[in-house]
Amino acid sequence: MQKLSLLIRTDTFILRKLQMSDAESLAKHANEKLIAKNLSLLPYPYTLEFAKKWLSKSCKDYLKKFPNSFSYAIEIDGEAVGYVSFNFIVHGHEAEIVYWIGKKYWGRGLMTKIIETATHFAMKKFHLKRIYAYTFPLNKASKRVLEKNKFRFEGIARKGVRKGKICLDADVYSKVI
Numbered sequence: 001m002q003k004l005s006l007l008i009r010t011d012t013f014i015l016r017k018l019q020m021s022d023a024e025s026l027a028k029h030a031n032e033k034l035i036a037k038n039l040s041l042l043p044y045p046y047t048l049e050f051a052k053k054w055l056s057k058s059c060k061d062y063l064k065k066f067p068n069s070f071s072y073a074i075e076i077d078g079e080a081v082g083y084v085s086f087n088f089i090v091h092g093h094e095a096e097i098v099y100w101i102g103k104k105y106w107g108r109g110l111m112t113k114i115i116e117t118a119t120h121f122a123m124k125k126f127h128l129k130r131i132y133a134y135t136f137p138l139n140k141a142s143k144r145v146l147e148k149n150k151f152r153f154e155g156i157a158r159k160g161v162r163k164g165k166i167c168l169d170a171d172v173y174s175k176v177i
């Protein structure tokens with residue numbers, strides 16, 4: 001098995017690099033309408049085939065000196081139950097953060113802590129001054145998680161997110177240092 005690269009281990013979760021063997025658990029936990037509804041590129045149903053394709057691309061990102069995207073698996077009880085991704089990375093400047101966690105883990109304060117850890121790590125690793133997130137206006141849990149992490153509301157990106165064939169307004173939040 002590929003050696004896991006550990007970011008952090010806490011009492012409740014581990015953040016580590018993804019690996020191809022995460023495909024089955026990601027497909028299990030991501031296959032949820034409420035997750036797909038709030039993410040622009042995550043499909044429902046979420047198939048094992050999709051998970052493998054996405055993982056294959058994400059694992060290749062680890063090999064690049066200046067990756068455009070970088071993702072970490074959220075591991076709980078030995079399973080990958082979600083991930084945090086940094087996309088559109090401009091080294092020395094900014095990146096977008098995208099995240100989800102399996103529904104059975106919602107409401108336990110996990111993503112608040114995970115984002116705190118992951119943003120701290122990404123800021124250092126990619127020398128970022130700004131991390132931003134696009135959330136759909138009705139996604140109150142996601143906005144709350146960002147606010148608890150001192151992200152500030154910047155405004156509305158009109159038709160800023162494409163979901164399938166439709167372009168939707170999104171609330172933009174950012175954290176700067």
Ligand SMILES: CC(C)(COP(=O)(O)OP(=O)(O)OC[C@H]1O[C@@H](n2cnc3c(N)ncnc32)[C@H](O)[C@@H]1OP(=O)(O)O)[C@@H](O)C(=O)NCCC(=O)NCCS
Pocket residue numbers: 034035038039098099100101102105106107108109110111112113133134135136139140141142144145
């Ligand atoms: C958004 C998401 C990541 C939150 O993860 P989580 O681990 O449940 O988050 P936490 O438990 O750390 O915090 C959730 C906060 O939102 C609040 N919340 C949840 N649902 C809410 C609602 N409908 N209205 C208002 N607040 C709500 C909780 O009360 C909590 O705030 P509090 O600590 O002040 O009480 C998770 O629900 C998820 O994966 N959703 C689907 C994917 C998604 O939306 N990703 C983000 C895309 S931008």
